[in-house]
Amino acid sequence: MFIISLTYQVSLQEVDRFIPEHIEFLNEQYAKGHFILSGRKEPRTGGVIISIIKSREELEAVLVKDPFYREKLASYDVTQIVPTKASDTLKFLAENC
Secondary structure, X not given: OEEEEEEEOOOHHHHHHOHHHHHHHHHHHHHOOOEEEEXXXXXXXEEEEEEOOOOHHHHHHHHOOOHHHHOOXXXXXXXXXXXXXXXXXXXXXXXXX
16 A cells, blocks of 8 residues: 655646646546545645555556646655554455555
8 A cells, every 4th residue: 555645836826727637646546446545735735646546557557647747847745555454344444565
């Protein structure tokens, strides 16, 4: 499992131009079962994605398709985690690792 923290490198006006394409990218990854949670940071300096992709190589191959990556709108900080404890609601995440 990975936590991806995006930090915008350009103005919000520039970011906003690519929001519809970024949402299409997210929708595709959710449909494939790669992403399980995403959203904006507050204040709006970037976003966070939680991915259940198994390998870093596979994740990196997916992230390069993000228009924010392609257009160099954001930097990406990727942290891999191995869940060992979870609430009852999220127990499936710890069981699948």
